[in-house]
Amino acid sequence: MKEFKLNNSPKISSGLKTPEDAYFNKFSANLLSQLPKNEPKTISLLQNKRNIIMMVAAVFVFALAIPVLIKNASHSNELDTTTLENYLSYQSTINQDDLINELDLEEIDKIDTDIVLKDQTIEEILISNNNLEHYIIE
């Protein structure tokens, strides 16, 4: 049997025919019509007008809300305990007697606590702490 050699034989074509130009013209036209268009975006006048109205309305509502917000801001904060203590300690001229005069007996009883101390303990504290003598005299 004679061995077949591709390179020694006349070249075998694929037999697949390329269509005529008419096919490619039609193909191009079809394809170009299918491609997504890159048209510039147009914003309608109506849509633009609507946006302006929305913006004006938003500014109007905000302007109305400003006094309400300011009023709320000024009344909403109550004095906290630390601020009050700091004021009484450093800013006011009120002394301890003034404060006690403002309290009724029931409130004073609540403050008053029973401290049980032995005589020996009191003596030890007095001996070890010289400043206390100064406070007692005062």
Next chain:
Amino acid sequence: MLDEKEFIQQLLNPKTQNDAFQKLLHLYQKPLYNHIRNIVLNHDDTDDVLQNTFIKVFQNIKNFKGESKLFSWMYRIATNEAISFLNQKAKKSGISSETLQNNTIEKLKADVYFDGNDIQIALHKAIATLPEKQQLVFKMKYFEELKYEEISEILGTSVGALKASYHHAVKKIEALLTTN
């Protein structure tokens, strides 16, 4: 022909895009038709794949980084589209790719876009027995007469490996044609 970079810029610019794409179509539709037709064999299928290829080119031109030539990039898209098309068609029909190819070859004689005879049919049948990569290399080298360097850029395979593939393909085809 314009400098390739300039041509790509025209394809990206919305103002010049349509004209540039028409030029691209005019330049590449015939070679890409032949390339796809060699893979899928049937004219109507080629028409579908060619259309998908150009749509993909249009959609992805913005991602083309110019690392390869525009020609190679488009051929790569066409090759991938053609192979995907064949695999999907075989899957839908529940048959192997080789059976699908053989069925298509059997119908070639009735195709108006085929003017071959028994030797062409025998050659196509012999090619259909090859692995997918060898088929591609053989068709691109033997029928389309592309250079190894061009095929290398399209398929992303080294020139040495392509030469080996082509050599194996030729040997197998010669053996099959000798016995037939």
